Amino acid sequence: MKWFLNNKKVFQAILILGILPLFLSSSNCYAEDISFEATVDSNQVSLDSSFQLTLTVHGTQNASPVQLPTIDGFDSRYLGPSTHVSIINGQVSSAKSFIYNLYPQKVGQFTIPALSITIDGKTYSSAPIIMEVVAESSSPQGQNQLQAEQPTSLQDKIFLVINTPKKEAFLNEKIPLSIKLYVAGLKVRYSPQIELSHDGVAMDEFSKPKESQQVMGGVPYTVVEFNTNIYPTRTGDLTLGPAKMDVQVYVKSAQKHFPDTDNFGGIFDDEFFQGFLDHIEMRPLSLQSADLSIKVLSLPEEGQPRDFFGAVGKFDFQVSVSPQEVKVGDPLTLKMNVTGEGNLKTITMPSLKEQNGLKLYEPQIKEENGTKILEQVVIPTSDQITEIPALRFSYFDTATKSYQTIEHGPFPLKVKKLEPGEQLKVVGLEQKESASAQQEQLGRDIIFIKDYPGQFQSVGFHVYESFAFYLFIILSIMTLSALLFVYSWQNRLKSDIAYARKLQAPKKAKNGLAHAKHLLAKGDAKAFYDATFKTLQDYLGDKLHLPSGAITFPAVEDIFNSKSIDANIMGSLKAIFDECDMVRFASANFDAIRMRTTYQNLEKIIDYIERHWR
Numbered sequence: 001m002k003w004f005l006n007n008k009k010v011f012q013a014i015l016i017l018g019i020l021p022l023f024l025s026s027s028n029c030y031a032e033d034i035s036f037e038a039t040v041d042s043n044q045v046s047l048d049s050s051f052q053l054t055l056t057v058h059g060t061q062n063a064s065p066v067q068l069p070t071i072d073g074f075d076s077r078y079l080g081p082s083t084h085v086s087i088i089n090g091q092v093s094s095a096k097s098f099i100y101n102l103y104p105q106k107v108g109q110f111t112i113p114a115l116s117i118t119i120d121g122k123t124y125s126s127a128p129i130i131m132e133v134v135a136e137s138s139s140p141q142g143q144n145q146l147q148a149e150q151p152t153s154l155q156d157k158i159f160l161v162i163n164t165p166k167k168e169a170f171l172n173e174k175i176p177l178s179i180k181l182y183v184a185g186l187k188v189r190y191s192p193q194i195e196l197s198h199d200g201v202a203m204d205e206f207s208k209p210k211e212s213q214q215v216m217g218g219v220p221y222t223v224v225e226f227n228t229n230i231y232p233t234r235t236g237d238l239t240l241g242p243a244k245m246d247v248q249v250y251v252k253s254a255q256k257h258f259p260d261t262d263n264f265g266g267i268f269d270d271e272f273f274q275g276f277l278d279h280i281e282m283r284p285l286s287l288q289s290a291d292l293s294i295k296v297l298s299l300p301e302e303g304q305p306r307d308f309f310g311a312v313g314k315f316d317f318q319v320s321v322s323p324q325e326v327k328v329g330d331p332l333t334l335k336m337n338v339t340g341e342g343n344l345k346t347i348t349m350p351s352l353k354e355q356n357g358l359k360l361y362e363p364q365i366k367e368e369n370g371t372k373i374l375e376q377v378v379i380p381t382s383d384q385i386t387e388i389p390a391l392r393f394s395y396f397d398t399a400t401k402s403y404q405t406i407e408h409g410p411f412p413l414k415v416k417k418l419e420p421g422e423q424l425k426v427v428g429l430e431q432k433e434s435a436s437a438q439q440e441q442l443g444r445d446i447i448f449i450k451d452y453p454g455q456f457q458s459v460g461f462h463v464y465e466s467f468a469f470y471l472f473i474i475l476s477i478m479t480l481s482a483l484l485f486v487y488s489w490q491n492r493l494k495s496d497i498a499y500a501r502k503l504q505a506p507k508k509a510k511n512g513l514a515h516a517k518h519l520l521a522k523g524d525a526k527a528f529y530d531a532t533f534k535t536l537q538d539y540l541g542d543k544l545h546l547p548s549g550a551i552t553f554p555a556v557e558d559i560f561n562s563k564s565i566d567a568n569i570m571g572s573l574k575a576i577f578d579e580c581d582m583v584r585f586a587s588a589n590f591d592a593i594r595m596r597t598t599y600q601n602l603e604k605i606i607d608y609i610e611r612h613w614r
Contacts, residue, residue, distance in 0.1 A: 034059035036117050036124035044132045047104050047154065048186060049252035050283070052079075055115060055126065056097040065098045066117055073110035073133060075103045077283075103251060103283055104133040106153030157184045160289040162196075162243045164230075168295045172312040172582070173398050174229050174342050177203075179243045179289070181224040182214075187250040189282070194226055195244040199554070200296075202231040202343065202578050231343040232296040233578055234585035243289040248282040299396055303403050307350070309590055310582060311395035313342025319408040321378075321388050327416045328383050336374040338393065345575060346582065348594040349374040350391045357382035363593070380415045387413050498545040505542035509535060509606050516602070520595050526583060528595055532602055533580040539606060543613075553577040569608050572601040 035058045045051045053076070057063040061083060068076050079099040085092065102112075112129040161180045169175050179194055192209060206228045214223050232238060299312070318337045326332055336349055344367055352360060363376035378388070390409030397404045463469050493500045512535030519528040540556055541548035553574050560570060579590065579598055590598075 034119060034122075034124065036126055038112065038115055038126035038129060040112070040129055040131070043130065044134060045104055046252075047107055047133060047135055047157070050101050050103045050281070051131075053100045053102050053112065053129075054097050055100070055117070056095055057117060057119070057124070058093070058095045060119060061094055061096050063096050063117060063119055066115055068100060068115070069113070071102070071110070071112055073105050073108065073131075074112075075105060077101045077103075101281075104154065106155075107133050107135050109133075157186055158182065158188065158247070158249065158285070158287065160243055160245055160287040162241050162289045162292050164240075164292065164294065167293070168297065169232060170297050170312055170396065170398055171235055171299055172231050172233070172310055172343055172346060174231060174313050175294070177228050177230050177240075179206075179226045179245075181226075181245065181247075181287070182216075182221045183224070184219050184221045189248045189250075190224060191246055192226075193245075196241065198230065198240055200232065200234045200238045200581075201240060201294075202233055202345075204229045231346070232294065233581045235296045235298045238294045238296055240292040240294055241289055242291055245287045247285050247287060249285050250280050251283045252280060300401075305392075305394040305403055305405055307392050307405075308394040308396070308403060309348035309594070311338075311342060311347045311393070312398060313340055313395065314397055314399060315340035315342060315347075315393070315395050315406075317393035317406040317408070319391050319411075321411040321413070324412060325414045325416070326380060328380060328418050331377050331379050332413075334374075334376045334378050334388065336391065336393075338372045339370060342395070344370070344372045346578065347372055348591050350393050351591060351593045352376065352378070352391065353389065355389075357385040365597075380413070383415045383417045385413055385415050387411060501542040501545055505539050506606075506610055508542065509539040512538065513599075513603060513606070516599060520592075520599055523592060525590055525595060529580050529583040529590075529598075532576065532598060533584065536576060536580075536602065536605075543609065563613065565612075566608065569605055573605055576601060576605070 037056050037058070039054045039056070041052045041054075055066050065078060065081065068078075077100065079101055082097040082099060084095040084097070110131050110133065112131060114125050114128050116123050116125040118124075159182050161182065162177070163180070164175050164177050166173075166175050179196070181190060192206075194206060196203070206226045210225045210227075212223045212225065214221050230240070316337075316339050320335045322333055322335075324332070334352060338344065338347055338349065349363070349365060349372065351363075352358075354360060357380060359379040359381055361377040361379075363374050365372070365374050367373070388409060388411040390407055392405055392407045394403060394405045396402075493503070512531065516528055516531040516535060519531055537548045537551040540546070540551045544551075544556065544559060546555070556573075557570075560573075576598060579594075583590065
């Protein structure tokens with residue numbers, strides 16, 4: 001120990017000479033050549049499974065994932081990287097791999113092209129790989145026979161079809177629509193949500209999907225069918241679709257073999273273990289159907305009744321009045337039912353005309369189980385009333401291509417006189433008695449007279465002790481605050497266009513409503529719906545900071561759904577857009593009751609948005 005302390009320089013020299021070769025060998029071992037290769041876990045794959053493509057860079061860890069080009073016959077998905085470092089006989093080697101899953105699209109022989117990667121300004125390329133995609137087979141012996149019967153591409157095994165029984169229909173005619181998902185030999189998970197472009201067409205909600213089996217071209221398919229009804233809102237050639245659906249396909253995929261696991265030997269590469277190592281994964285797939293063209297015919301003007309308001313289909317109309325024997329001032333109920341095949345939402349119910357001796361209340365209209373129901377309270381105010389007038393309902397029958405009118409009534413009515421001394425009392429017309437003002441009673445109180453006021457003392461005047469001083473300070477602060485507020489507000493109006501439009505939206509909507517109300521009173525249906533549509537467009541455009549001309553129901557539907565707008569408000573909003581389209585493009589005619597309901601719904605929509613959406 002003493003020798004080492006006395007001979008430090010000798011010891012340091014020995015230590016350096018011993019370690020230096022290790023550093024030299026270490027530096028030499030990292031001077032490894034860079035190479036790039038592509039490998040697959042199998043050169044043959046079935047149509048209902050997947051395989052892994054591994055791109056490996058040897059000699060460096062400084063590499064980024066390769067962006068795969070479009071490969072004919074396959075879809076791809078990047079899984080992630082894997083690194084590998086090994087030391088063998090003092091030699092250090094490193095590698096970095098990028099793992100991809102590839103999904104076959106059709107049967108046949110395909111080539112994964114040469115792929116390239118650039119590292120430190122130099123480009124390295126891999127060799128191309130030949131892949132064979134075969135149809136699914138339960139056994140090798142029957143593979144050739146089954147392959148001839150199975151679809152030869154993924155698009156043949158799973159696809160979406162949109163169909164209607166009619167390619168030509170009348171305006172507002174009810175057209176059944178079906179969207180079918182066909183699946184052959186695959187396990188899938190589908191979403192009940194279907195995206196369908198349907199500009200110029202009103203549509204009901206989709207019913208619960210139904211599953212069935214169907215054989216086409218000798219191939220058995222599982223069919224998932226979604227049904228609804230559509231109603232054209234304008235004439236001419238309409239394009240329906242495409243229908244879009246997102247599904248997830250169960251595919252078989254081999255376990256991942258990363259480079260850092262390859263040194264454990266090949267026992268698990270044995271064919272016996274491969275069945276256990278295979279696993280199922282979910283593959284997302286977006287399906288899209290072809291478009292569907294429909295020719296929409298206008299309704300004939302010849303023979304069109306004056307009381308026709310756009311009902312198209314096949315309907316039954318029933319009317320009842322009860323009771324038919326009442327006293328003057330007693331209420332009776334008028335009830336109307338419309339049932340049948342057609343768009344009940346756009347049907348305008350017949351209305352009872354105002355006449356002397358009858359007081360009419362606002363009707364209540366609802367839909368229940370495919371029936372549109374109107375109930376209205378009517379009160380006779382005179383014993384001279386002997387009947388409720390007849391009511392007519394007209395519709396266009398698509399089967400006979402002619403207008404049909406159903407009439408019920410008149411309904412006899414017996415109105416009894418009031419008893420002597422009995423007063424006419426009609427609900428809603430009661431007069432409230434004015435309360436008489438109570439006269440104020442003035443009283444007297446005892447006031448004591450002070451005999452001696454005490455000693456008076458002169459006090460000096462100070463400005464800060466006066467009320468006027470504090471009032472001046474308060475008014476000055478309020479005035480300055482008001483000026484600052486007005487300045488900032490005007491500055492924001494000039495700089496923030498969205499805020500300015502949102503601020504002026506209620507005022508413009510109020511003016512638009514006043515104009516629409518004026519047209520409603522005149523009974524001009526076309527001008528009323530033009531004003532209603534313009535008011536709604538301008539209001540929503542200002543509120544959402546969008547061009548007013550681009551405001552349609554599909555354009556605002558997603559925005560409103562994201563803000564959880566009430567479902568009834570959304571329904572009323574869609575109904576107004578549909579009615580405006582019917583009048584503006586299809587020359588439909590609605591009566592005063594329907595126009596008044598539209599006006600009230602527009603008021604409710606604007607009031608709801610102002611109260612719930614700041």
